[in-house]
Amino acid sequence: MLVLETGADPSMEGPVPAVEFVEITKRFGSTMALDTVSIKGWAGSVHAITGENGAGKSTLMNLLAGVHQPDAGCISINGTPLKLENPKAARIAGISTIFQELTLLPNLTVAENMFLGREPLKTAVVDRVKMRELAEEALARLGSQISVDAFCGDLSVGEQQMVEIAKGITADAQIFILDEPTAALNTPEVEKLAELISRMKSEGKLIFYISHRLDEIFRFCDEVSVLKDGKYVATSRVSEIDRDQLVSLMVGRELGELFPVRSTSRDQAKALLNISAIAISDNTPEVSFSLSRGEILGLGGLEGQGQRSIIRSIAGIEAFSKGEIRKTSRETDIAVPITPTIVEVAKAGIGFVPEDRKTEGLYLTLSIAKNMALGMLRELSVWRRARVRSDHIETLLHKMRVVAASANQEVGALSGGNQQKIMIGRWLASNVDVLLIEEPTRGVDVGAKVEIYNLLREFADAGGAVLITSSELTELLGLCDRILVVRGGALVAEFEGTEATEEEILHAALSSTAENYNKKEEVA
Amino acid sequence: MSSIGLLHSPGRSGLSLVALGLPVLLFVIISLISPSFLSVQNLSNVNAQITALLIIALGQMIVAISGGIDLSVGSVLSLTSTLLVSVDPTLSIPTVLLVGVCVGLVNGVGVAIFTVHPLVMTLASMTFLQGLALLILPVPGGSIPGFLEALVDFSFLGLPAAFYWCLTFVLLAAFLLRATKFGMRLFAVGANAQNAARNGVNVTFYKILSYVLCSTSAVMAGMYLSARVASADATMGASFALESVTAVALGGVQLAGGVGSVPGVIAGTITLGLMTNGMNLIGVSPFVRASATGVLLLIAISLQPRKAIGA
Incomplete structure (x- = not known):
């Protein structure tokens, strides 16, 4: 394993870190969420915190955001140890958190949301004029066109994120925590975010960037710290590490050890499940594919591109307007159409495991x-x-x-x-003989992951078939026999699990919107 | 996403054409059927009849926006009535106000700190307080302090006292919701308590405060109603728990929290008041009225835009 130096070059960023976690320990019940973790973050830099699901990234940031308090250890801001007892204390300390699940209230306006909890007052009355002015100013600094009087419930997720960042700016925050910020963004919104991040960096802010997406870490961040199972693994400058090194730090073992051996019993000719031209509504693309006996098939792509709708329409949870699903019956070995209701789907021998x-x-x-x-x-x-x-x-x-x-x-x-x-x-x-599983290992530690992967492989080898959706590239690449990439509700690429690479999948998932648009037209 | 679209038009007020149009429609229908409806005497009767309900409904609205419900308002009204004739007149007002605040505190602490479901919590206090009121005054009667009677029996600029009572509480509630920090945070708590807390709002405090304000509104309604009938009755408020919830729901306030407005509550209360008054004038049996109100509520609610905030 690599030995990496901790922290950055002090001659460049000044001697006192903007944030220092000192031997932080946090337990939830019997689970050790964080075990003596120490990390330094420097002003004017973007610091990625990464690791597998359940590594403790979010817990660490929740401590900095004042949502939880450490059981042992302390957090220093600009060299001063601080007790962040609640979110308000964190805000006063200049820390602004953009949580993965955004915290804006849908029934308050943009301006109201930005000042909730610290409303400007004129005697006893909320000074709405001032509130709107300050909100407009902050949004203008970000180059945003969002109306301060719009209700946040009417904004897109990307716009909401913008409002959250503007909120941090009005609070004069020096430290920003972005928790999986791209999880719900489309491509242009990701570009906008990239611009924002570099602007904040140039203003001398420290940004903690929580993510397990390698390409984002390499694109946005200056430093990266890796956590695994609640323990600190290493910190490195992004420029001094490559993807493979980072992955092996995150996973703690070679990828090959994580996944069971692919089956040989896959019989492409024998479709167990046949999805023909289903479409959620009249203006969404049609989707067709089949699932063979002995196969594990993965639906990949950026989050929110329609994978969920596809798997859920097969499961009978979401209705689709046209198309047909046929499943080969266990008894007769004949493909029969399935009525897409939850009860009928289950009767036909298809099990659904929701996210x-x-x-x-x-x-x-x-x-x-x-x-x-x-x-x-x-x-x-x-x-x-x-x-x-x-x-x-x-x-x-x-x-x-x-x-x-x-x-x-x-x-x-x-x-x-x-x-x-x-x-x-x-x-x-x-x-059942078909399993539909959304994000099979979300929030699951590495040990259990391996066992779940083995369980699914055994199921497939015994003549079943598995369809998964996953936002983890390593999972798609390691587990699946075949990978379908979904973008804008359409299937845009197909890869053999043994041949696909992360780059190819990402490229298919991310390709320009213009190309995406053409695809849609083709289908129409 | 489409459900969020619904929020777009009425915003967080919950106001819709149905909520505002219903009282107008009833007004027109009744005045066409019954000529005596439009007389000054009758309209001022309607005003007097709905005053207590309006005051309570405004309190109920505050609790509803926070995401709760308060069934104890009727019993608080009754208890207020019995206390007004049972304690020394000079102490009567402080006593009833103190009782109101205490009941609100108990309800609020039960809901916000001990996480008892608001329905159960306020059902318990409703039952307890009803018993207490009957213990204090088993037989209706007694005499209300004179100054209170004077407060409900004046007229100014040709308008009756009831109008000014209504105006006072409407303005007060509108000010609280629209202008103060309390109002903004109340909506935030009702929409998503966890996120409100993450923004530094003390959710527990605002929940408790909403129950205190609601109980206090019930005390005010109790003072008004007792003074108007010039006597006390330990079961005077029995119908108010459900009527206030009905009025609030008719006015577009969502019991899931986070959505509601003062104009909506006024409209809902007037709708209920007109149902009673109009059917009286037309000579319909009160039992039919009760059934009709139930049907009306269901129809009105089905026609209103609804949304689980935060979904």
């Missing part, structure tokens, strides 16, 4: 056994006695290596990885 386990997938207050049994009971009629086959469940839990005290433990108390295994296990228990 948001907590609100869409699991019954958090019920036991593991009951959560799993809900899959098995699916085939019973309503009035049949609901017996929980505990022997069957125990076997499955053992096979999936779920770490839990017993099958009676509440699902809400489990780690993300174990919860995800329960979700998948529920479908395995109900004997």
Whole structure:
């Protein structure tokens, strides 16, 4: 492994770091979210904090934002140790956070949102004139055309992000935290953000850039710090490191060790699921592809490009206006059309694992056994006695290596990885042969990731088929047999998993809007 | 995305053509059917009839915008009534105000700190306070302090006292919502409490304050109503809990929080007032009126733009 120096060249940026994390430790219950992490950030630079999901990036930034407090260690701002007890204290210390899930209130105007919590007053009354003026000034500095009287609920995500940054400017923040800022942006908006970041940098601000996207780190950032499983790994100047080095720092092992060996049993000729020309509405592109027995197929692309709609229309959750889905029946081996409703899709032997386990997938207050049994009971009629086959469940839990005290433990108390295994296990228990999974390893630690990948590969090898959506390139490249890139709701590229490269996929996902537009016209 | 579009037109006021048009429509229909409706005497009757409800509905609106609901308003009104005839006249006003603030504090602390569901919390205080009111004054009667009666029985510039009561509370509520920090933060809390907190808003404080203001509005309504009928009754406010929620909902206030306006609440209250008065004039049975109100509420709500804020 590389040995990298900590911090930047002090002769260039001055001797006192704008932010210094000193041996920060933070626990959530029994989980060690951060373990004695020390990082320095310098004024006038962009500092990437990166690592796998669950590495502790967001936790570290939440401490700086005053959302949580460290259990041990301290945070120094310009050399002074500070206690950031709440978001307000952080704001007073000159720290502005642009959270991944934006915190603007949809029913307040742009100006109101920018001054919420620190409204300018004229005697007892909010000084709206001043508020609007200051808001306009800040937006103008960013070169933005957004009206200060618009309700934030009416703005696009990119515009909302702009407002959040303008909010930091009006608060005279010196330190900005951008948490996965491009997650919901389209290409022109990403360009705008790039411009903003360089402008803030030239004004001497420190920007913490939280991301696990390599190309953004190499494009936007001066320094990069890597966290893994809550532990500090290394800090380096971006110019002194290459992609492969960074990836191996993030993952902590070679990519090959992370993923199971691809199957040989894939039978391209035997389509298990056939999606023909489905379109969500009349003005969205048609999508056609098929899923073979033994195959793991990945839908990639930037977030919010329509992957979600595609997988959800197959799952019967989102309605589509035209097209047809056929699935080869287990009994007869004949492809039959499926009525796209949740119940019929499940009956046909297709299981869907949503991205948001907590609100869409699991019954958090019920036991593991009951959560799993809900899959098995699916085939019973309503009035049949609901017996929980505990022997069957125990076997499955053992096979999936779920770490839990017993099958009676509440699902809400489990780690993300174990919860995800329960979700998948529920479908395995109900004997499906197609799994649709959104972001199979979001919020899951590396160890559990490997186990989930193995589980999916075993499922495919046993004659099943898996369709996933993923925003992690490494996952698409390592796990999938085939990768389809989605852009603007259309399939724009197809790659064999063994042949694809990160650059190719990104290029397909990012290509210019003009090209994208032509594609749409072609389809129309 | 399309649901956000709905927010665009009415903004956070929840005002729609339905909310504002309904009272106008009723007004026209009733005046066509019943000639006596438009008399000065009758209109001032309507005004007097809706005053207490309007005051309470404005309080209910504040709680609703914060994302809560207060069912205890009716019992607070009743309790106010019984206390006004039971304590020394010089102490009566401070006593009832203190009781109002205390009830609001208990409701607010229960909801905001102990995270009891507002429906359960205020149902409990509603039940408790109703019992307390009946213990204090089992039989209706007693005499209301004279100065209070004078406060509801004057006329100025040809307009009755009820009008000025309404005007006072409408202006007060509009000022709170539109001009103050409280108003802005109340909308923020109702739309998304977690995000409001991340912006440095003390969510607990604003939630509690909204219940205190609501209970205080119920005390004010209790003083007005008791003085107007010049006697106390421990069940005087029984209908107000649900009527205030109805008025608020008719006025486009969303019980999910974050959306509502004073003009909407005025419109909702007038709609309810006109239903009562108009059907009385036309000679419809009060039972029919109750059923009709239920149907009207459902129709009005289905026609209004709705949106779960923050989705």
